Amino acid sequence: xxxxxxxxxxxxxxxxxxxxxxxxxxxxxxxxxxxxxxxxxxxxxxxxxxxxxxxxxxxxxxxxxxxxxxxxxxxxxxxxxxxxxxxxxxxxxxxxxxxxxxxxxxxxxxxxxxxxxxxxxxxxxxxxxxxxxxxxxxxxxxxxxxxxxxxxxxxxxxxxxxxxxxxxxxxxxxxxxxxxxxxxxxxxxxxxxxxxxxxxxxxxxxxxxxxxxxxxxxxxxxxxxxxxxxxxxxxxxxxxxxxxxxxxxxxxxxxxxxxxxxxxxxxxxxxxxxxxxxxxxxxxxxxxxxxxxxxxxxxxxxxxxxxxxxxxxxxxxxxxxxxxxxxxxxxxxxxxxxxxxxxxxxxxxxxx
Amino acid sequence: xxxxxxxxxxxxxxxxxxxxxxxxxxxxxxxxxxxxxxxxxxxxxxxxxxxxxxxxxxxxxxxxxxxxxxxxxxxxxxxxxxxxxxxxxxxxxxxxxxxxxxxxxxxxxxxxxxxxxxxxxxxxxxxxxxxxxxxxxxxxxxxxxxxxxxxxxxxxxxxxxxxxxxxxxxxxxxxxxxxxxxxxxxxxxxxxxxxxxxxxxxxxxxxxxxxxxxxxxxxxxxxxxxxxxxxxxxxxxxxxxxxxxxxxxxxxxxxxxxxxxxxxxxxxxxxxxxxxxxxxxxxxxxxxxxxxxxxxxxxxxxxxxxx
Numbered sequence: 001x002x003x004x005x006x007x008x009x010x011x012x013x014x015x016x017x018x019x020x021x022x023x024x025x026x027x028x029x030x031x032x033x034x035x036x037x038x039x040x041x042x043x044x045x046x047x048x049x050x051x052x053x054x055x056x057x058x059x060x061x062x063x064x065x066x067x068x069x070x071x072x073x074x075x076x077x078x079x080x081x082x083x084x085x086x087x088x089x090x091x092x093x094x095x096x097x098x099x100x101x102x103x104x105x106x107x108x109x110x111x112x113x114x115x116x117x118x119x120x121x122x123x124x125x126x127x128x129x130x131x132x133x134x135x136x137x138x139x140x141x142x143x144x145x146x147x148x149x150x151x152x153x154x155x156x157x158x159x160x161x162x163x164x165x166x167x168x169x170x171x172x173x174x175x176x177x178x179x180x181x182x183x184x185x186x187x188x189x190x191x192x193x194x195x196x197x198x199x200x201x202x203x204x205x206x207x208x209x210x211x212x213x214x215x216x217x218x219x220x221x222x223x224x225x226x227x228x229x230x231x232x233x234x235x236x237x238x239x240x241x242x243x244x245x246x247x248x249x250x251x252x253x254x255x256x257x258x259x260x261x262x263x264x265x266x267x268x269x270x271x272x273x274x275x276x277x278x279x280x281x282x283x284x285x286x287x288x289x290x291x292x293x294x295x296x297x298x299x300x301x302x303x304x305x306x307x308x309x310x311x312x313x314x315x316x317x318x319x320x321x322x323x324x325x326x327x328x329x330x331x332x333x334x335x336x337x338x339x340x341x342x343x344x345x346x347x348x349x350x351x352x
Numbered sequence: 353x354x355x356x357x358x359x360x361x362x363x364x365x366x367x368x369x370x371x372x373x374x375x376x377x378x379x380x381x382x383x384x385x386x387x388x389x390x391x392x393x394x395x396x397x398x399x400x401x402x403x404x405x406x407x408x409x410x411x412x413x414x415x416x417x418x419x420x421x422x423x424x425x426x427x428x429x430x431x432x433x434x435x436x437x438x439x440x441x442x443x444x445x446x447x448x449x450x451x452x453x454x455x456x457x458x459x460x461x462x463x464x465x466x467x468x469x470x471x472x473x474x475x476x477x478x479x480x481x482x483x484x485x486x487x488x489x490x491x492x493x494x495x496x497x498x499x500x501x502x503x504x505x506x507x508x509x510x511x512x513x514x515x516x517x518x519x520x521x522x523x524x525x526x527x528x529x530x531x532x533x534x535x536x537x538x539x540x541x542x543x544x545x546x547x548x549x550x551x552x553x554x555x556x557x558x559x560x561x562x563x564x565x566x567x568x569x570x571x572x573x574x575x576x577x578x579x580x581x582x583x584x585x586x587x588x589x590x591x592x593x594x595x596x597x598x599x600x601x602x603x604x605x606x607x608x609x610x611x612x613x614x615x616x617x618x619x620x621x622x623x624x625x626x627x628x629x630x631x632x633x634x635x636x637x638x639x640x641x642x643x644x645x646x647x648x649x650x651x652x653x654x655x656x657x658x659x
Contacts, residue, residue, distance in 0.1 A: 240644075240646075241636070241637060241646050242646065277478075277479070277637070277644060279478040279479050319646075335646065335647075335648040336648070337646075338645065338646050338648060338649035338652070339649075339652065342652075347643060350643075
């Protein structure tokens with residue numbers, strides 16, 4: 001790993017380290033900012049480091065990706081964007097050497113005993129750098145307008161006089177609902193999402209946009225669900241099986257919706273799609289536990305020694321509770337997620 | 353090692369050769385043994401054109417599928433081999449050169465396929481938590497490899513195995529697990545519902561994986577999957593990629609009779625089927641040597657191969 005790091009200039013190393021520390025100091029920050037900065041970093045690495053073949057570049061990018069992911073494991077957007085960049089590099093290398101798309105079908109390839117795609121990567125091409133940088137710019141643009149691309153689909157999903165339920169504060173969902181509100185009149189119920197109470201911020205913002213909003217506690221979700229037409233939520237990550245790693249409270253909301261046969265629609269940009277599966281059904285490896293002072297303030301002094309307080313950040317929502325994903329590329333069923341994975345990530349990069 | 357043997361292999365010799373391969377190496381998968389038999393047959397065949405070779409091979413395949421060994425695996429192995437013949441570019445004028453090419457490619461494929469179980473072991477281990485209680489069905493070598501790999505990674509699991517009548521192969525599985533140092537308990541087939549509340553995950557192998565993403569496996573698998581779904585437990589199917597079949601059964605009775613019964617005849621209810629079909633809605637994930645797949649991804653893999 002240190003060999004690949006030596007390829008990086010000092011300036012780049014400084015940038016990466018400051019990026020990592022800025023994420024480590026804040027508790028949660030928007031995936032969009034993380035994704036945007038990661039693409040920017042990747043672009044600098046590609047243009048500023050010296051590499052003679054795609055193989056070297058891939059190795060450098062993978063090293064940086066691994067370094068960043070191991071520093072902050074819960075920030076999946078970093079790894080996802082790095083994988084997108086790696087797929088772009090591999091595709092461009094394949095196109096310039098073969099003139100055709102690099103298609104990794106293992107079963108087919110095993111049978112016809114074709115040479116592995118890594119052979120293609122060791123050849124040097126003069127125009128490769130330019131082609132890759134251009135594709136990276138396209139990726140940057142795609143990420144920048146991802147929120148907009150999701151919002152313009154809102155009119156197909158929200159109809160007049162509907163009651164929509166959401167929880168917490170998702171910038172994607174906020175933009176989605178505000179875009180629909182310009183043309184339709186509908187009602188939004190927001191669950192306040194303790195202990196961060198982000199839902200209150202969401203409710204205020206929606207009300208200021210002229211949408212009829214009701215704020216409820218998390219415990220009232222089941223009671224109100226019978227009057228709701230659809231549930232629209234955002235998520236932190238979309239997992240490879242179509243499940244969600246969403247903010248806490250999402251699973252309870254999805255279960256209540258399932259019980260009342262209310263469709264659950266998830267708005268997420270493509271950089272939230274991760275090739276990882278939800279491996280172990282316990283909290284230690286999957287969840288991030290933050291300080292308990294939001295749940296039980298330190299001022300409650302006496303009882304603290306008798307009580308264990310946990311404040312998990314994430315929730316796993318299984319794929320059969322989700323009805324539809326709205327990505328910036330369009331709407332998809334959870335069972336289709338595998339297809340998007342094979343389109344946007346290369347199988348060798350699933351484990352950076 | 354392949355040698356061009358002087359005497360031609362007859363169709364009728366296919367099944368004895370196949371069965372001798374399986375007896376010689378109990379760890380070998382039936383599909384791999386089928387492919388090796390077909391390769392040997394091709395090697396010792398006296399055909400002069402590709403068309404004649406293909407028709408001879410098809411004859412041998414029909415013979416193989418009459419054997420008693422898990423017919424679904426044999427069928428998928430045979431189909432794969434046939435596909436392999438049609439895919440290899442055979443544009444050399446000399447037929448013997450073509451055959452040589454086929455034999456080389458076949459050896460390469462067999463080498464890769466032999467590593468399939470190890471690959472699956474590595475892919476599946478992260479899904480087993482330390483201290484998990486696992487329920488498995490009957491005897492499966494892939495599942496055994498996976499559990500041994502987990503034990504090597506210091507994950508201490510408890511395993512419950514179903515007895516799995518009529519051949520009671522659950523006991524053989526228990527013995528293999530105990531030899532590997534994994535505590536294993538045999539339960540009655542009818543006790544699956546009883547034990548389900550104490551289970552963390554359910555795992556079974558497959559004799560065939562069908563296009564819908566469902567699996568064909570030893571009788572009792574479907575029952576276990578339904579109970580697991582009712583109890584909200586994850587169900588993982590473990591299968592190598594050469595078990596993918598080009599079939600799409602819609603219910604139990606559509607699963608072909610030749611897989612269900614030995615020496616198939618029109619079924620009356622006095623005979624017991626050996627396998628059943630588990631629909632994809634009951635399976636959470638499939639661990640294959642290609643990747644960890646959701647059931648909906650299986651049809652994509654099959655299309656890539658066969659079309």
